[in-house]
Amino acid sequence: MIDLASGTEIKRFSTHRYPEQVALSRDGRRVYVSNILPHLGSYDQPPVSELLALDATKQVVAERILIPGAIELRHIAEAPAQLGGYLLVPLVRPKNLGPLIRVSQGWVLTHGMAVVRPALHEPVGEAESKVTEVLLDDIDYYFAGNDGVAFTPDGRRVIITSAEANVVSIFDTAKLARRLQQVPAEELADRLDSALTFVVARLATGHNPTAVVVSPDGLRAYVANRLDDSLTVVDLAHLKVASTIDLGGPKCITPMRRGEQLFFSAKYCFQGQFACGTCHPNSHLDGLAWNLETPQLGRDRVANRTLRGIRDTAPYKWNGRNPDLATQCGPRIAKFLFRSEGFNTQELEALLTYINNIPLAPNRHLAPDGQYTEAQERGKAIFYRRHTNDGRVIPVQSRCETCHPAETHYTNRISTEVGSATKYDTSGLLDTPQLDRVYEDAPYLHNGEALTLEEIWTVFNNYDTHGITSDMSKEQLNDMIEFLKTL
Amino acid sequence: MKSTAKKTLLAVIVLLATTGFAWAQKPHLITRWENYTTASGMPDAKVFCVTVDGSRVWAGTEDGLVLIENGKVAKVFKPEDGLPHRAVMGIAVDKNTGDLWIATFGGVSHFSGGHFENFKNLTSGLLNDICYGIAVVDQYVWVTTTAGVSRYNTYTGEWTNWSEKNAPFHEPWSYGVAPAGDKIYFAIWGGGLLEYDVKGNYWKPYTDPDEEMEMVLFRNQGLVHIIVSNVAWNPDTKMVWASTYFGLSGYDGRNWHNYLTKDSGLASDFINAPKSRRNEVWACTDKGLSMLDYPTNTWVSYRPSQQKGQGEIEITWPNGKKEKLATPTALAHNYILNMDFQGEDIWVATAQGLSHGIREPQKEAQLYANARNHRSPGDLAPSHSQKGD
Numbered sequence A: 001m002i003d004l005a006s007g008t009e010i011k012r013f014s015t016h017r018y019p020e021q022v023a024l025s026r027d028g029r030r031v032y033v034s035n036i037l038p039h040l041g042s043y044d045q046p047p048v049s050e051l052l053a054l055d056a057t058k059q060v061v062a063e064r065i066l067i068p069g070a071i072e073l074r075h076i077a078e079a080p081a082q083l084g085g086y087l088l089v090p091l092v093r094p095k096n097l098g099p100l101i102r103v104s105q106g107w108v109l110t111h112g113m114a115v116v117r118p119a120l121h122e123p124v125g126e127a128e129s130k131v132t133e134v135l136l137d138d139i140d141y142y143f144a145g146n147d148g149v150a151f152t153p154d155g156r157r158v159i160i161t162s163a164e165a166n167v168v169s170i171f172d173t174a175k176l177a178r179r180l181q182q183v184p185a186e187e188l189a190d191r192l193d194s195a196l197t198f199v200v201a202r203l204a205t206g207h208n209p210t211a212v213v214v215s216p217d218g219l220r221a222y223v224a225n226r227l228d229d230s231l232t233v234v235d236l237a238h239l240k241v242a243s244t245i246d247l248g249g250p251k252c253i254t255p256m257r258r259g260e261q262l263f264f265s266a267k268y269c270f271q272g273q274f275a276c277g278t279c280h281p282n283s284h285l286d287g288l289a290w291n292l293e294t295p296q297l298g299r300d301r302v303a304n305r306t307l308r309g310i311r312d313t314a315p316y317k318w319n320g321r322n323p324d325l326a327t328q329c330g331p332r333i334a335k336f337l338f339r340s341e342g343f344n345t346q347e348l349e350a351l352l353t354y355i356n357n358i359p360l361a362p363n364r365h366l367a368p369d370g371q372y373t374e375a376q377e378r379g380k381a382i383f384y385r386r387h388t389n390d391g392r393v394i395p396v397q398s399r400c401e402t403c404h405p406a407e408t409h410y411t412n413r414i415s416t417e418v419g420s421a422t423k424y425d426t427s428g429l430l431d432t433p434q435l436d437r438v439y440e441d442a443p444y445l446h447n448g449e450a451l452t453l454e455e456i457w458t459v460f461n462n463y464d465t466h467g468i469t470s471d472m473s474k475e476q477l478n479d480m481i482e483f484l485k486t487l
Numbered sequence B: 001m002k003s004t005a006k007k008t009l010l011a012v013i014v015l016l017a018t019t020g021f022a023w024a025q026k027p028h029l030i031t032r033w034e035n036y037t038t039a040s041g042m043p044d045a046k047v048f049c050v051t052v053d054g055s056r057v058w059a060g061t062e063d064g065l066v067l068i069e070n071g072k073v074a075k076v077f078k079p080e081d082g083l084p085h086r087a088v089m090g091i092a093v094d095k096n097t098g099d100l101w102i103a104t105f106g107g108v109s110h111f112s113g114g115h116f117e118n119f120k121n122l123t124s125g126l127l128n129d130i131c132y133g134i135a136v137v138d139q140y141v142w143v144t145t146t147a148g149v150s151r152y153n154t155y156t157g158e159w160t161n162w163s164e165k166n167a168p169f170h171e172p173w174s175y176g177v178a179p180a181g182d183k184i185y186f187a188i189w190g191g192g193l194l195e196y197d198v199k200g201n202y203w204k205p206y207t208d209p210d211e212e213m214e215m216v217l218f219r220n221q222g223l224v225h226i227i228v229s230n231v232a233w234n235p236d237t238k239m240v241w242a243s244t245y246f247g248l249s250g251y252d253g254r255n256w257h258n259y260l261t262k263d264s265g266l267a268s269d270f271i272n273a274p275k276s277r278r279n280e281v282w283a284c285t286d287k288g289l290s291m292l293d294y295p296t297n298t299w300v301s302y303r304p305s306q307q308k309g310q311g312e313i314e315i316t317w318p319n320g321k322k323e324k325l326a327t328p329t330a331l332a333h334n335y336i337l338n339m340d341f342q343g344e345d346i347w348v349a350t351a352q353g354l355s356h357g358i359r360e361p362q363k364e365a366q367l368y369a370n371a372r373n374h375r376s377p378g379d380l381a382p383s384h385s386q387k388g389d
Helices: A100-105 A173-182 A255-263 A325-329 A331-338 A345-356 A374-383 A453-458 A474-484 B002-024 B361-370
Strands: A019-024 A030-035 A048-055 A060-068 A087-094 A109-117 A130-135 A146-151 A157-162 A167-172 A199-204 A209-214 A220-225 A230-235 A240-246 B032-036 B047-053 B056-061 B064-069 B072-077 B088-093 B100-104 B107-112 B115-119 B131-137 B140-145 B148-153 B159-162 B174-180 B183-188 B192-197 B202-206 B228-234 B239-244 B247-251 B256-259 B271-277 B280-285 B288-293 B298-304 B311-316 B322-327 B336-342 B345-350 B353-358
Touching: A048 A087, A060 A109, A060 A130, A087 A130, A087 A146, A087 A157, A100 A331, A109 A146, A130 A173, A146 A220, A157 A173, A157 A209, A157 A220, A167 A173, A167 A209, A167 A220, A167 A230, A199 A240, A255 A345, A325 A331, A325 A345, A374 A474, A453 A474, A474 B159, B047 B088, B047 B353, B056 B088, B056 B100, B056 B345, B056 B353, B064 B088, B100 B140, B107 B131, B107 B140, B131 B183, B140 B183, B148 B174, B183 B239, B192 B228, B239 B280, B247 B271, B247 B280, B280 B336, B280 B345, B288 B336, B322 B361
Parallel strands: A146 A209, B047 B336, B088 B131, B131 B174, B174 B228, B228 B271, B271 B336
Antiparallel strands: A019 A030, A030 A048, A048 A060, A087 A109, A109 A130, A146 A157, A157 A167, A167 A199, A209 A220, A220 A230, A230 A240, B032 B353, B047 B056, B047 B345, B056 B064, B064 B072, B088 B100, B100 B107, B100 B131, B107 B115, B131 B140, B140 B148, B140 B174, B148 B159, B174 B183, B183 B192, B183 B228, B192 B202, B228 B239, B239 B247, B239 B271, B247 B256, B271 B280, B280 B288, B288 B298, B298 B311, B311 B322, B336 B345, B345 B353
């Protein structure tokens, strides 16, 4: 919270991971914040996401509204008071616990919105808002990447963008209300026959429509096409595209931009079910562990991996089997993931150009001048230590720097066993992950079982198979983690 | 020089005048008690701590966290609701965000917007899961644990730990924490009082100068005893108060002021926690709740009387004379663990329930009017704690 007069920070609230959008309620009493990544939680439970509600008058946290079974909350739109002032928040419902081979049957990732009826009275310490989830997909075609959402001023219509389908959907709020009445809330989240009862139009936009606003007279909607540098103008009276406004972006599309468009496009997937960006929001990860390729339920579950700064970190995948990105993203993707023809040669090249150039985020834990704090300095010494606290020499193959050398993004690019495999893993031989910006990659380890950096050693390194850490004091471990956060 | 002397003289006169007024006044009394017990919905009789947040009162019990609102138990939170452990030892309110930070015997919990986020030794940098005291200062959460002190930076996620390994801890058992502006005080069981200088990032220990477990050889020359159970800071007088199992100690930055049952109105030398504001110093003892009106050296102690249901107020006047008054209601129990202020009222954590102590000016006047043993202004305190050095 910032004081505009002085430009200084007044206070800071903790959101969840990747706070995405902020919205002030119409009466000015609440501020809502959506989050892209879900809470860190048990691997065998569906994810839970969070919509933070702040009390704008008292300037305190009012409620953390939990959205079960969902990830990637985006824009927040509030219905006019006469409709009850509910909120609409676009979301994704991932079915990461089941094997991914079911793409041809649908249901791997569905796309919809949360209908949130906020509890506006003083909360008694317990979350009380009511949340219903409704899907916006059709039975035979999906609308991936729901992102922007806006009501018309009279509240009769809602315009919602599907950023990975390059579509805006327009629906009738009275019909939505009827649907919500007719089908029990616990069923709605898994019904693909909802959208046809209230969607009145689906219109094509440019690439990656992320945000939408409606003019005060309710006649026009303006859609921002992020990867086209253009606006799509929608005529709301006739439910058609009126025009496209070119914002003067480059006329010639570079392979880099083409690649990004492809990355955030679901049309290469069977029935448009999802894009690369659905599981890799912000070209990063979704915070989930997936049952990707095996037909066996629960075996070889793998945590998602970041795509930021991965150019020189081959081989890829946790099992280290993919020698390069072309293999990782090429025909395999088409066959296993998308169940479709996939990308042609040119498209694949563009996609690779993009993936090879996804930058690392600036480091939040490192001072601008690169100067270490005392704890980071001490932690560095521990990362590079060659002797245990009682003076024993740490064998070369057990030193952090051997497997995680600084010169090559803190990975020696070799697969090794560090005792982290469980009975559900076919092999214990795992790719040594790069550690650049590792602080934003939770959950950790190949199966995502370590929810925090600490747990990698406190819970999953009981036998000193992953570096020698059992002699460390709590202070030393904390220092080492402070150092890891600077990488 | 001249002007300094003048100023000093003036200060003395002002001081005399104000103390003169102060001791002429009788201390305020709590005249009514409303108790919350298992019968009124508390999950457990034993209440370890209580923290007031405006009209809300949070209590930590042996079996869960309790929210009291509008005069009743509004909500009980247990491990099945997300609390990391059933024994809740400390509760702190982050005034900035409205969030609660909770110290339990199973780690620390951040209760925000209806959701518990837990930090344990295995899942975070927390030093130990047995946590007693907790305090929020700006972006930092301070936790006292059985193995030392942990500090969590809510902005960066950094944990910093202090114990005998890297700070002057005689013993690691850290019980209480009291933020005091640029300093933070810690009650160390068996290790005295520790002072942390926030800006300078250094530690200073205060221990019992005679190092005698059961005896106080040098009165007012230091902490009364090194078994310090808790600590409080008075923002008005800028004094820090330490409760020990062998008396009460206050420190004003220069001098120590020690109080023992034998020569004060303190209900017992076994004290679980102090609290202090304005002119008041409260001591939560195993034999009742005592309040020292510091400028007049008048003591008021509260405990349930032998007569069922009735409360007893014992006033110890500066001249040592004692006077007993009766109230129709009483503290839930005489074993007091902690307390907090709510306006003129107080909330008291006892071994048999939570007590809401209410001031009623009319009743107070009546009680004083009925009391025969009036103190005359002439009897000023020879027994006030002596100055050190």
